[in-house]
Amino acid sequence: MIDAKILVVDDTKSVLSALEILLQFEYKSVQTISNPNLLTSFPNLQEIDIILLDMNFSAGVNTGNEGLYWLREIKKKASHISVIMMTAYGAVELAVEAIKEGATDFVLKPWNNERLLTTVKSAYELRKSQKEVQHLKQKESNLKQVINQNSNYIIGNSKALNSVLNLVQKVAKTDVNILVTGENGTGKELIARELHKSSVRNNEVFISVDMGSISENLFESELFGHVKGSFTDAKEDRAGKFEAANGGTLFLDEIGNLSLQMQAKLLSVIQNRVVVRVGSNKSIPVDIRLICATNCNLDQMVAEGLFREDLLYRINTIQVQVPALRDRDGDVLVLSDFFLKKFANKYGKPSLKINQSAQEKLMSYPWPGNVRELLHTMERAVILSEGNILKPTDFLLDTKTTVSLEGGPKTLEEMELVMITKALHDHDGNYSAAADQLGISRQTLYNKLKKSSK
Numbered sequence: 362m363i364d365a366k367i368l369v370v371d372d373t374k375s376v377l378s379a380l381e382i383l384l385q386f387e388y389k390s391v392q393t394i395s396n397p398n399l400l401t402s403f404p405n406l407q408e409i410d411i412i413l414l415d416m417n418f419s420a421g422v423n424t425g426n427e428g429l430y431w432l433r434e435i436k437k438k439a440s441h442i443s444v445i446m447m448t449a450y451g452a453v454e455l456a457v458e459a460i461k462e463g464a465t466d467f468v469l470k471p472w473n474n475e476r477l478l479t480t481v482k483s484a485y486e487l488r489k490s491q492k493e494v495q496h497l498k499q500k501e502s503n504l505k506q507v508i509n510q511n512s513n514y515i516i517g518n519s520k521a522l523n524s525v526l527n528l529v530q531k532v533a534k535t536d537v538n539i540l541v542t543g544e545n546g547t548g549k550e551l552i553a554r555e556l557h558k559s560s561v562r563n564n565e566v567f568i569s570v571d572m573g574s575i576s577e578n579l580f581e582s583e584l585f586g587h588v589k590g591s592f593t594d595a596k597e598d599r600a601g602k603f604e605a606a607n608g609g610t611l612f613l614d615e616i617g618n619l620s621l622q623m624q625a626k627l628l629s630v631i632q633n634r635v636v637v638r639v640g641s642n643k644s645i646p647v648d649i650r651l652i653c654a655t656n657c658n659l660d661q662m663v664a665e666g667l668f669r670e671d672l673l674y675r676i677n678t679i680q681v682q683v684p685a686l687r688d689r690d691g692d693v694l695v696l697s698d699f700f701l702k703k704f705a706n707k708y709g710k711p712s713l714k715i716n717q718s719a720q721e722k723l724m725s726y727p728w729p730g731n732v733r734e735l736l737h738t739m740e741r742a743v744i745l746s747e748g749n750i751l752k753p754t755d756f757l758l759d760t761k762t763t764v765s766l767e768g769g770p771k772t773l774e775e776m777e778l779v780m781i782t783k784a785l786h787d788h789d790g791n792y793s794a795a796a797d798q799l800g801i802s803r804q805t806l807y808n809k810l811k812k813s814s815k
């Protein structure tokens with residue numbers, strides 16, 4: 362039994378009962394009315410999927426005008442309904458006219474049962490796929506909202522940061538490729554998201570890919586997609602990040618971490634703006650705005666033969682250099698105030714304040730891990746705090762301080778964060794040395810930090 366609601370409108374009672382009997386065998390709900398004037402006030406008209414509509418109602422009139430009139434009325438009230446016109450006077454012009462006005466199909470009376478059922482079935486299939494498209498569009502728009510909402514405000518009012526934000530506003534509306542450079546944790550991804558938010562693509566997706574965490578053998582599949590069976594784990598066709606970002610912005614983070622071989626593959630796609638999924642030979646055009654980011658000195662890498670010069674030219678039409686936190690006058694205080702409020706609320710300590718000597722300690726520290734390090738330092742201080750005032754000793758900015766567990770972290774995740782930030786401080790922000798001390802890889806350390814700062 363097909364789960365669709367059908368309404369038959371005809372002024373001949375025998376037509377109504379014949380169609381009702383015929384359609385009831387296949388469709389869950391079949392209703393009939395003999396007076397078209399009841400159509401617009403028909404209860405639950407919005408729930409009807411298909412209407413079979415007679416073209417002529419008044420006896421002796423067969424111009425089809427009445428049917429066309431009621432077709433327009435239905436479309437005005439419920440444009441989603443598939444309307445099949447029925448007429449005993451099968452004029453092709455009338456059929457064309459009705460279809461132009463939005464009818465789905467046309468049936469001649471007397472009808473052939475099998476042909477009529479096929480016509481109704483096709484109208485049902487059409488309605489079903491329209492519903493699916495509608496559902497997918499809704500889902501897509503919800504997904505876009507979720508993906509794009511992962512963007513925070515850029516806090517700070519230093520001259521150095523403001524000139525970066527000015528440049529961002531100038532170039533955001535253009536579609537040029539942008540390279541965002543700066544030390545780890547300066548906010549490069551935040552800047553890339555701001556570029557997207559201020560661009561004409563802001564209703565589309567922002568897809569971020571960490572090139573540092575993609576292995577050589579999964580690179581192509583991750584970025585360009587694959588077809589089912591192209592390698593052992595390819596259980597189904599999958600679009601890569603380029604396709605997923607189509608219409609929007611693709612952010613390639615840690616671009617300096619790519620091997621020369623991966624660089625060559627990336628260059629070809631950026632040049633040609635088409636991808637070919639692994640295992641396929643079909644070219645798929647992609648329309649993306651490309652933003653790359655790195656903390657490496659790519660010019661120096663080019664000189665050392667580690668980065669392709671032609672790729673660098675492609676990706677850095679405009680370069681946005683994000684300043685280190687120590688070069689942003691006043692931002693440490695503004696940011697620490699912001700993070701203090703954020704974490705004080707998160708950890709249920711809303712009256713927590715910071716005293717002046719603690720602020721001075723924060724201002725005099727060089728912040729090798731930049732904003733991310735300040736964020737973690739603040740989070741850890743809030744977790745470990747015991748009173749209502751944060752003092753200099755609450756901030757682990759020197760290597761001799763030890764972690765006290767009393768009144769401290771309550772979850773494994775919080776404990777992990779405390780240990781990671783302590784290890785980073787112990788090694789002056791050197792990720793490799795901190796990872797060594799913790800017995801994890803640099804990438805794992807990095808991923809954990811990124812995850813907890815999201």
Ligand SMILES: Nc1ncnc2c1ncn2[C@@H]1O[C@H](COP(=O)(O)OP(=O)(O)OP(=O)(O)O)[C@@H](O)[C@H]1O
Binds near residue numbers: 516614
């Ligand atoms: N100006 C800022 N205002 C508020 N939060 C910031 C600011 N800059 C950075 N952050 C926060 O600091 C963290 C690190 O920022 P982000 O990931 O953008 O830095 P990044 O330079 O891309 O880092 P990496 O080089 O490690 O990829 C994020 O949680 C981000 O929200």
